Amino acid sequence: MTLVYLIGGYCVRMGVIQTEGLTKKYGQVTALDSLTIDVDAGVTGLVGANGAGKSTLIKILLGLLRPTGGRAQVLGMDIAAQSQQIRTAVGYMPEHDCLPPDVRAIDFVVHMARMSGLPAHAARERAADVLRHVGLAEERYRLMGGYSTGMKQRAKLAQALAHDPKLVLLDEPTNGLDPAARDDMLHLVQRIGHDFGIAVLVTSHLLGELERVSDHVVVLDGGRLLRSSATQDFMGDTGMLLVEVLGEGDAQTRMGEALARAGVACRPRGRLIEIDTRGRPPVHDLVRDTAVAEQVGIVRIQADHARIEDIFREEAPHGQPA
Numbered sequence: 630m631t632l633v634y635l636i637g638g639y640c641v642r643m644g645v646i647q648t649e650g651l652t653k654k655y656g657q658v659t660a661l662d663s664l665t666i667d668v669d670a671g672v673t674g675l676v677g678a679n680g681a682g683k684s685t686l687i688k689i690l691l692g693l694l695r696p697t698g699g700r701a702q703v704l705g706m707d708i709a710a711q712s713q714q715i716r717t718a719v720g721y722m723p724e725h726d727c728l729p730p731d732v733r734a735i736d737f738v739v740h741m742a743r744m745s746g747l748p749a750h751a752a753r754e755r756a757a758d759v760l761r762h763v764g765l766a767e768e769r770y771r772l773m774g775g776y777s778t779g780m781k782q783r784a785k786l787a788q789a790l791a792h793d794p795k796l797v798l799l800d801e802p803t804n805g806l807d808p809a810a811r812d813d814m815l816h817l818v819q820r821i822g823h824d825f826g827i828a829v830l831v832t833s834h835l836l837g838e839l840e841r842v843s844d845h846v847v848v849l850d851g852g853r854l855l856r857s858s859a860t861q862d863f864m865g866d867t868g869m870l871l872v873e874v875l876g877e878g879d880a881q882t883r884m885g886e887a888l889a890r891a892g893v894a895c896r897p898r899g900r901l902i903e904i905d906t907r908g909r910p911p912v913h914d915l916v917r918d919t920a921v922a923e924q925v926g927i928v929r930i931q932a933d934h935a936r937i938e939d940i941f942r943e944e945a946p947h948g949q950p951a
């Protein structure tokens with residue numbers, strides 16, 4: 630999906646972020662190494678281990694850091710010449726805590742909206758709207774110093790949305806969150822990209838967590854582009870079939886052994902039975918018949934899909950992040 634602008638009656642398709650040979654060195658450290666990427670509308674996950682260069686890329690796109698080499702455009706604007714305009718059109722949620730503790734969320738978000746040029750009345754309306762969208766309607770009059778980590782992340786997200794941006798850059802929005810709050814935040818990120826129509830570039834050092842919400846994933850390793858693909862291309866079929874069974878005693882072992890006796894290549898994977906179907910005839914009927922014979926119930930049979938972690942295992946010279 631690409632943003633579409635109507636200019637003089639013509640329909641112009643425009644990428645959201647394009648970089649070409651983008652390089653950033655901090656002294657001896659090469660944080661970005663000749664990075665060329667093309668990001669479209671929707672949700673794009675930018676994943677890589679700590680130190681892969683994610684924050685550096687975001688700061689360069691916002692004009693907060695100057696690259697050592699290469700070029701980039703954000704919403705069709707050049708980062709070298711138009712960083713002020715870029716910051717007007719782009720929202721930024723920084724990785725680290727940036728919230729003044731003795732300020733109420735509503736005042737903070739109104740202030741950020743005013744700083745971006747919204748008139749007072751529009752800024753108040755917009756602030757109330759975005760705080761409601763991120764789930765802070767009730768708590769908006771509380772001082773942010775008393776917020777939980779999850780509420781702070783939501784307030785940071787609200788300020789990024791305050792001026793009605795066309796693109797938001799979210800740096801590790803799930804940092805420090807427990808699993809439930811992490812799921813809520815990821816759901817919110819997905820809504821921003823799909824329901825609100827704001828393009829999203831979201832980073833995470835946890836490779837797996839963005840696959841569910843991203844349309845596209847860019848994987849960085851040691852400042853280099855490891856892979857950039859539609860999420861579904863990452864998650865291709867592995868040729869394995871996963872079966873979960875339920876029954877008296879050790880139903881999984883009984884079922885696995887019976888399948889093996891029937892000539893099926895299989896092994897346990899956690900609570901599941903993994904069946905290798907590569908180069909073999911379909912086994913669904915055999916699995917069902919074996920379950921009936923062994924008197925176990927089938928909870929599910931599903932194709933196994935590759936995960937972003939697998940790309941790292943296969944391709945990354947810098948290894949697997951935590």
Ligand SMILES: Nc1ncnc2c1ncn2[C@@H]1O[C@H](COP(=O)(O)OP(=O)(O)OP(=O)(O)O)[C@@H](O)[C@H]1O
Nearest residue numbers: 655658660677678679680681682683684685686834
């Ligand atoms: N101001 C700086 N001075 C020197 N080196 C830096 C500076 N900022 C970042 N680096 C280095 O550049 C590399 C990329 O850092 P960056 O923060 O962009 O990575 P990241 O993928 O965002 O990781 P994290 O999730 O830990 O923030 C790392 O090796 C880091 O140590």
